[in-house]
Amino acid sequence: MDPLTLGLLVAFLTILILFSGASVAVGLLIVAAFFLLVFDGTRSLQMLPEVYFADLNSFTVLSIPMFIIMGASIASTRAGADLFEAIERWMTRVPGGLVVSNLGACALFSAMSGSSPATCAAIGKMGIPEMRKRGYSDEVAAGSIAAGGTLGILIPPSVTMIVYGIATETSIGRLFLAGVVPGFLLVALFMLWSIYSTWRSGAMHLLSPRRYSLRERLEVLPRVIPFLIVILGVLYAMYGGVATPSETAAVGALLCLVMAIAIYRMWRAKDLWAILRDSTRESVMILFIMAAAGVFAYMMSSLFITQSIAEWISQLEVNRWVLMAIINVFLLVAGFFLPPVAVILMTAPILLPILTAAQFDPYWFAVILTINLEVGLITPPVGLNLYVINSIAPDISLKTILRGSMPYVLCMFAAILILCFVPQIATWLPDLIMGPAI
Amino acid sequence: TELRLSHQFAPNDVRHKVAQMVADDVAAADVDLSIRIFPSSSLFKANEQYQPLSRGQLDMTVLPLSYAGGQRPEYNLTLMPGLIKDHDHAARMNNSPFMKALEDIMAEDDVMVLVHGYLAGGFASKGKCITKPEDVKGMTVRAAGKAFEQMLEGAGASISSMPSSEAYSGMQQGILDAMNTSSSSFVSYRLYEQVKCYTPAGDVALWFMYQPMLINKSTFDDLTPEQQQALRTASEKAQAFYLEEAKKEDAASREVFEKAGVEIAKMTPEDFDTWRALAKDTSYKAFVEEVPDGQKLLDLAFEVK
Amino acid sequence: MAELSFSERETVGTVHQPRVLRLIGAVSTLCGWIAAGLIIASIFVTCHMIFVRFVLGQSTIWQTEAVIYMMIAATTIGLAYVQKLRGHVNVDLVPLMLPYRVRRILAYLVLILTVIVVGVIAWYAGHTWFETFDRNWKSSTVWGVRLWIPWLAVPVGFALYLLQLLADIAALYLRIDEPFGKGRE
Ligand code: NA
Ligand code: NA
Numbered sequence: 001m002d003p004l005t006l007g008l009l010v011a012f013l014t015i016l017i018l019f020s021g022a023s024v025a026v027g028l029l030i031v032a033a034f035f036l037l038v039f040d041g042t043r044s045l046q047m048l049p050e051v052y053f054a055d056l057n058s059f060t061v062l063s064i065p066m067f068i069i070m071g072a073s074i075a076s077t078r079a080g081a082d083l084f085e086a087i088e089r090w091m092t093r094v095p096g097g098l099v100v101s102n103l104g105a106c107a108l109f110s111a112m113s114g115s116s117p118a119t120c121a122a123i124g125k126m127g128i129p130e131m132r133k134r135g136y137s138d139e140v141a142a143g144s145i146a147a148g149g150t151l152g153i154l155i156p157p158s159v160t161m162i163v164y165g166i167a168t169e170t171s172i173g174r175l176f177l178a179g180v181v182p183g184f185l186l187v188a189l190f191m192l193w194s195i196y197s198t199w200r201s202g203a204m205h206l207l208s209p210r211r212y213s214l215r216e217r218l219e220v221l222p223r224v225i226p227f228l229i230v231i232l233g234v235l236y237a238m239y240g241g242v243a244t245p246s247e248t249a250a251v252g253a254l255l256c257l258v259m260a261i262a263i264y265r266m267w268r269a270k271d272l273w274a275i276l277r278d279s280t281r282e283s284v285m286i287l288f289i290m291a292a293a294g295v296f297a298y299m300m301s302s303l304f305i306t307q308s309i310a311e312w313i314s315q316l317e318v319n320r321w322v323l324m325a326i327i328n329v330f331l332l333v334a335g336f337f338l339p340p341v342a343v344i345l346m347t348a349p350i351l352l353p354i355l356t357a358a359q360f361d362p363y364w365f366a367v368i369l370t371i372n373l374e375v376g377l378i379t380p381p382v383g384l385n386l387y388v389i390n391s392i393a394p395d396i397s398l399k400t401i402l403r404g405s406m407p408y409v410l411c412m413f414a415a416i417l418i419l420c421f422v423p424q425i426a427t428w429l430p431d432l433i434m435g436p437a438i
Numbered sequence: 439t440e441l442r443l444s445h446q447f448a449p450n451d452v453r454h455k456v457a458q459m460v461a462d463d464v465a466a467a468d469v470d471l472s473i474r475i476f477p478s479s480s481l482f483k484a485n486e487q488y489q490p491l492s493r494g495q496l497d498m499t500v501l502p503l504s505y506a507g508g509q510r511p512e513y514n515l516t517l518m519p520g521l522i523k524d525h526d527h528a529a530r531m532n533n534s535p536f537m538k539a540l541e542d543i544m545a546e547d548d549v550m551v552l553v554h555g556y557l558a559g560g561f562a563s564k565g566k567c568i569t570k571p572e573d574v575k576g577m578t579v580r581a582a583g584k585a586f587e588q589m590l591e592g593a594g595a596s597i598s599s600m601p602s603s604e605a606y607s608g609m610q611q612g613i614l615d616a617m618n619t620s621s622s623s624f625v626s627y628r629l630y631e632q633v634k635c636y637t638p639a640g641d642v643a644l645w646f647m648y649q650p651m652l653i654n655k656s657t658f659d660d661l662t663p664e665q666q667q668a669l670r671t672a673s674e675k676a677q678a679f680y681l682e683e684a685k686k687e688d689a690a691s692r693e694v695f696e697k698a699g700v701e702i703a704k705m706t707p708e709d710f711d712t713w714r715a716l717a718k719d720t721s722y723k724a725f726v727e728e729v730p731d732g733q734k735l736l737d738l739a740f741e742v743k
Numbered sequence: 744m745a746e747l748s749f750s751e752r753e754t755v756g757t758v759h760q761p762r763v764l765r766l767i768g769a770v771s772t773l774c775g776w777i778a779a780g781l782i783i784a785s786i787f788v789t790c791h792m793i794f795v796r797f798v799l800g801q802s803t804i805w806q807t808e809a810v811i812y813m814m815i816a817a818t819t820i821g822l823a824y825v826q827k828l829r830g831h832v833n834v835d836l837v838p839l840m841l842p843y844r845v846r847r848i849l850a851y852l853v854l855i856l857t858v859i860v861v862g863v864i865a866w867y868a869g870h871t872w873f874e875t876f877d878r879n880w881k882s883s884t885v886w887g888v889r890l891w892i893p894w895l896a897v898p899v900g901f902a903l904y905l906l907q908l909l910a911d912i913a914a915l916y917l918r919i920d921e922p923f924g925k926g927r928e
Contacts, residue, residue: 021838021923022853023831030860043495049868049897054486056815059601059807062789065782065814173607241612243793244604250789257786276779281830284778284821288831291818301480337834349480381836434610435631485883508883508890578796584885587804597802599884613796728887 001039003308010035010305024342024382025285025292032292032299039303048295055294056287059246060166064290065283066249067114067157070230071122072279073256074112076271077264080122082223083108084130089212089220098134099144099194102127106148107187110155111231112256114162114249115282116377120149120388128393137201138396143404144194146385147411148187150374153340155183157234157249160340160373163290164366167348172245173238177430178363179370182415185425186371189411197407226263230255239433286341293345301349310353320358321420327351328372328416335376339384343373367426368419371412378405439661441653443498444476446484451622452683453500453649456553456676460651463672464665471665473498492547494654500553502649503540504583511729512543516648517583519721520714521739523642525685528556531648532677536738550658552673553651555680558639558688559620560705562695564609567635567703568616571716577615580605585721586618586645589713592720609633618645621691630698637703638692642710651676760919767910768827774903775824781817785810805886812893819900823907829924838923850915850922858908865901872898 001009010031017027029048036044074080087108088101105123113119124145131141153160156176165172233255238248260266260275300306313323334343355365377385380402389401419425443461447453454477461473476482482490482499488506490496504517515521522528531537532554541551559582561568568574575594581587587597595616600608608614609632617629621639630636639645651673658666696702726732792806825831838846874880876891914920 017856018834019837020849020853021833021835022857023833025831026857026860027833029864030856033860033863043493045863046493046867046870047490047495048864049871049901050486050489052864052868053815053871053894053897054483056818057483057485057811059604059811062785062810062814065817066786066789069782069786171607173611237793239611242797244600244608244611244613246604247789247793250786251793253786254790273779276783277775280775280779280782280817280821281825281828283782284818284825285830285832287814287818288822288825298481301476304474306480339832382832382834384832505883508881508887509878511881514883576800578800584883584887587885591802595802596796596800597804597885598796599803599805599807599886601807 003304004312006035006039006303007300007305007309010300018337024338025288028289028292028296028342028346032296035303036299044302047298051295051298052291055291058166060162060172061287061290063157063162063172063246063249064114064159064286065279066253067159067162068118068282068286069253069275069279070157070249070256071109071113071115071118071152072282073253073260073266073275074109075118075122075125076275076278077260077266079226079259079264080105080109081126082220083227084123084126086220086224089217097198098127098131098136099140099198100191102131102144103148103187103190103194106145106151107155107183108227110151110183112157112227112234112252113152114157114159116149116152116374117282117384117388118278119152120145120385121392123148124389124392128389128396132393136198137404138393138400139404140194140198141404142389142393142396142401143406143408144190146378146389146401146405147190147408149385149388150377150412151183151187153377154179154186154367154370154374156180157245157252158370159286160344160370161366162246163341163344164348164369167345168352168362168366170362170366171434174363174430174434175366176238176245177433178367178426180429181425182367182371182419185418186412186415189415190408193407193411226259230259286339289339289342290345293342296346297349306349310350313350313354314357320360323354323358324360324368324420327355328368331369331372332375335373336379337382338376339382340370340373340376343376344369361423361427363430364419364423364426368416371416371419375409375412378402378409439471439665441471441473441497441657442476442481443473443500444479444481444487444496445500446479446487447477447500448626449477451626452557452680452687453555455683456555456651456680457498457500459676459679460553460669460672463675464668467664467668467672469662469664469668471661471668488547488549491652491654492549494548494656496654497657498552498651498653500649500651502647504647507584510543510547511725512540512731512735514585514725514729515735515739516540517646518585518725518739519589519644519717520710522556522646523710525556525558525681527742528558528646528684529681531556531739531742534738534742536735536742539735539738544652545655548655549652550655551650552653552669553677553680554648555650555677555684556646556648557620557622557684558643559618559623559645559647560639560643560688560691561616561618561637562609562624562629562633562700563616563635563637564612564633565615565635567701568637569703569705569709570712574616578613579616579618580608580614581617582619582623582645583647585717585725588721588724589717590618592716606632620645620647621687625691625694630695630700633695633700635701635703636692636695637705638695639688640692640704642705642707643688644705644710644713760914761917764910764914764919767906770903771823771827771907774820774822774900775827778817778821778824781813781820785813785817788813804884808882808884808886808888812888812896815893816896816900819896820903822900822904826904826907826911835923839925843922843927846925847915847922851912854908854912854915858905858912861901861905861908865898865905868894868898868901 014031084105087105128141161175234252237243237251487499503513507514571593577595579595606627792803872894875894880890881887
């Protein structure tokens with residue numbers, strides 16, 4: 001059978017299996033096993049566990065659970081609330097009130113957490129009830145936290161950037177740096193929108209923030225110090241010649257655990273288990289998807305589908321920006337249904353040769369890809385952040401969360417557009433610190 | 439018939455060119471045989487090719503044989519410091535009783551060699567130049583290959599088991615002081631931007647790695663005599679090409695580093711002998727202890743002059 | 744939504760359940776502890792490696808490899824536990840729109856397909872494990888770990904995952920668990 005036709009068949013069956021409710025990882029394994037069996041015979045089934053093993057057989061994989069632990073250990077303590085409060089007291093002069101503080105806290109927290117759901121949970125636990133108490137609508141409260149949480153995978157460290165780095169053999173340190181400025185850009189857009197929407201809804205009084213005395217503001221400062229220590233420690237390890245990015249993750253995880261135990265008194269086995277349980281669950285889920293997507297990619301490559309699709313697209317001879325637009329739409333649609341890690345691993349082998357041929361910068365594209373996947377985190381049917389909000393505030397309906405987060409999706413689209421016009425937003429910082437890319 | 443060849447190298451790498459050459463010539467021979475190449479680890483990861491090859495799930499590969507050293511410890515001899523002096527010496531290895539002994543071991547795994555070939559490499563350092571064992575003392579080094587790690591540790595260096603994917607940033611950030619790898623990797627990782635001194639493979643070189651093109655033996659035996667002949671003819675031509683290119687790579691890498699303003703150091707035959715003496719006490723010793731027939735194989739290798 | 748919620752909804756809640764299912768659940772929880780322990784251990788091993796290299800300036804031979812194998816083991820052994828917590832993310836849009844009976848049939852179908860593929864992997868992983876054991880394969884590093892040790896996690900992990908899946912089918916059959924976490928309206 002012609003590889004392209006075969007590719008269509010694979011796509012059809014994959015969609016069918018995933019929509020039938022099988023878990024994403026197992027769904028990919030089912031499809032891979034089926035096609036290998038039919039087109040390559042029973043001997044290829046022996047490859048399933050071996051490819052699974054080979055895909056996890058990489059040191060970089062380690063950093064994924066580590067960055068998740070960083071997030072989880074803070075999300076399970078009062079640390080998120082402390083951070084939130086400190087930012088609120090210090091940002092009172094900035095108009096936009098509590099929403100802006102929340103977004104700021106999300107951004108800062110993202111600098112310590114590699115995962116979006118963790119960011120969402122850490123800030124949302126305190127942020128959502130507080131906003132509702134002070135008169136913000138459910139829509140604004142839930143939407144801003146859902147969107148702010150997505151920053152977790154754009155602002156370094158980021159699990160998806162690591163996965164992208166593994167899949168494309170690009171430098172993870174450089175990928176992290178590429179996400180910094182776009183992260184700030186996105187936060188700024190989010191803040192602008194929230195100020196505007198609060199003002200438009202006639203809730204001007206919410207924008208004029210509560211006054212805090214100098215004393216109140218100073219007294220909250222010590223509570224932020226642990227955060228600064230962790231962030232500075234990680235930055236020093238990563239860029240100060242101490243450890244490679246993947247190794248740094250372990251330093252960060254250790255610092256966060258120590259902080260949770262020493263400062264937030266999480267030394268009881270039950271408390272520690274709460275941290276470990278959440279991070280083990282998320283890590284295993286993500287790593288299993290990674291390995292399964294690797295098996296899927298092996299099947300696609302083995303049946304020459306990947307290569308044929310890449311060749312077919314490169315022969316289309318469309319304008320490179322039309323190509324980029326098509327890729328974006330494709331990523332968006334994939335992101336609606338699949339978690340970020342699965343999208344990256346399934347598409348990277350196909351997309352990367354095409355992008356390089358069209359002379360797009362792989363680090364710039366990593367940022368575009370990440371923002372696309374952030375959209376997927378706050379849209380149904382699979383939107384991890386939506387579930388987190390749902391578990392924090394079960395009485396806010398999914399529809400309300402969605403209405404609240406939609407404008408932020410538009411902000412993300414705006415960010416993608418800006419990045420297309422000014423790619424330096426992503427490439428400037430890595431070039432400055434690490435020199436031109438290889 | 440279509441054969442599948444997998445390897446880990448980029449399409450501009452000499453090892454891909456060797457594979458491509460064989461594929462082209464076989465196709466041109468018009469014997470109903472084609473080779474489909476999966477480059478850049480697009481089918482199997484670098485370290486995961488020997489097993490499927492020996493089972494016949496993969497037909498062909500271009501592989502640093504020492505990657506399978508965990509399965510066949512004898513293969514570690516194909517990346518032993520000081521065993522080979524220069525490229526012509528390496529070429530003589532290919533037709534020796536030593537290689538015959540290795541090929542017998544491969545045959546046990548249903549694997550046979552089509553194209554023999556060695557690539558050379560050197561050292562690059564962020565500090566002082568590396569020519570003698572004393573030079574690496576106290577440095578943190580990432581070495582390519584187990585035997586080199588043992589030897590460098592014997593010379594007083596600290597070995598970092600960093601994966602190759604992180605080695606570049608490791609050098610950049612100063613986590614590593616020095617690196618040892620092949621001439622082509624030095625260029626493709628753009629290490630000339632990071633290092634102060636480069637010791638390329640020259641008249642003598644310490645680092646030679648055997649990277650043959652292999653085929654599953656049963657697959658080969660199942661081909662028609664015409665197909666087998668076409669493969670053999672193509673392989674012979676590719677082997678000559680491989681040797682020429684391997685020689686060129688060392689000089690080319692030297693040129694690139696020189697142009698980038700990196701100091702170039704030269705290893706003398708006396709230095710080479712010092713390293714070899716050290717290797718005898720470290721890597722060779724460990725090898726003989728690990729492999730039952732190790733001493734015999736080592737002697738065979740030394741018989742090649 | 745319940746399928747994915749991060750709150751604690753476990754396979755079989757407080758409903759009275761047969762002892763076998765409870766036992767399997769306990770085994771899966773133990774798997775979770777082991778996985779978490781391995782993750783914690785790899786934090787310390789990695790930090791130890793950085794310390795040895797950066798502060799002591801000594802060789803680091805075994806740490807990278809050890810951490811890799813611990814991660815593979817953590818992932819594979821953790822599968823059963825995450826299945827028990829319903830933590831494997833899925834797209835349940837369609838199943839939740841279906842009428843109860845169809846949803847139940849679909850749930851069986853999905854579980855059976857999952858059991859088949861997980862069973863196949865467990866079986867062949869057993870083969871590879873035996874090969875690495877029988878031929879005494881080692882990793883090609885100075886440390887030279889005997890590969891059957893890290894490989895052991897794969898057949899064992901997938902087998903325990905299989906066990907939890909079978910328990911889930913039983914729970915569905917006994918109506919202890921609802922298909923895709925959603926009962927009759
Ligand atoms: Na982050
Ligand atoms: Na989504």
